[in-house]
Amino acid sequence: MGGRGAYSSISGSGGGNFLKTYGSRNGGTVYTEASRIEQAKMNKQEMAKYNKENEMCKHLADNGHNVVHLDDRKLSDGSYDILLDGKKAELKSLSSYNNIVREGKSAIKKQGADLVVFRFDTLSAKAKSYLKDLAKAKIHGCYYVRGQKGLAWF
Numbered sequence: 001m002g003g004r005g006a007y008s009s010i011s012g013s014g015g016g017n018f019l020k021t022y023g024s025r026n027g028g029t030v031y032t033e034a035s036r037i038e039q040a041k042m043n044k045q046e047m048a049k050y051n052k053e054n055e056m057c058k059h060l061a062d063n064g065h066n067v068v069h070l071d072d073r074k075l076s077d078g079s080y081d082i083l084l085d086g087k088k089a090e091l092k093s094l095s096s097y098n099n100i101v102r103e104g105k106s107a108i109k110k111q112g113a114d115l116v117v118f119r120f121d122t123l124s125a126k127a128k129s130y131l132k133d134l135a136k137a138k139i140h141g142c143y144y145v146r147g148q149k150g151l152a153w154f
Contacts, residue, residue: 018068021054028061030054036071053081056091056119059144060084063151078112089115089141097127104134104141116141 019037022030032054040050057067060082068083081091090107094100100118107116116139120127123145131143131154142151 022058022061024061026062026064028063028065030057030061030067030069032069033071035074036069039071052093053091056093056117057082060117080111080113084115087114089113089117091117093119095121097124097130100127100130101133104139108139118143120145
């Protein structure tokens with residue numbers, strides 16, 4: 001199916017067209033819904049959002065996961081960003097730990113995700129405490145710090 005950065009098509013169960021946009025040496029892949037790429041081309045803000053999401057998807061793939069990057073406008077059961085190994089997941093990139101609980105709850109309760117993937121600029125003890133609070137509330141997912149390898153699960 002090609003190597004790093006190769007594009008190849010697959011058909012989605014919803015009839016959408018998906019392109020293989022990334023293949024990691026660690027076995028993970030990213031497939032992106034073609035309409036999500038078209039959405040990114042609408043304006044600078046959408047392109048910036050797409051680039052952030054795409055970078056996060058690649059990080060997940062580099063950690064051995066299979067990611068399907070969705071056009072959330074087309075979903076009938078929520079507005080989550082990706083399928084992570086087949087599970088509905090929302091991507092959240094936060095520069096501050098202050099909104100961890102609010103964003104985590106919103107991802108699950110309002111956006112229909114099963115998991116939350118957080119990317120932080122830095123990770124403090126307070127942030128870890130908030131992640132534990134989410135886990136106690138039965139909200140789960142993973143997180144990482146921008147520029148660092150690996151994932152941690154909560």
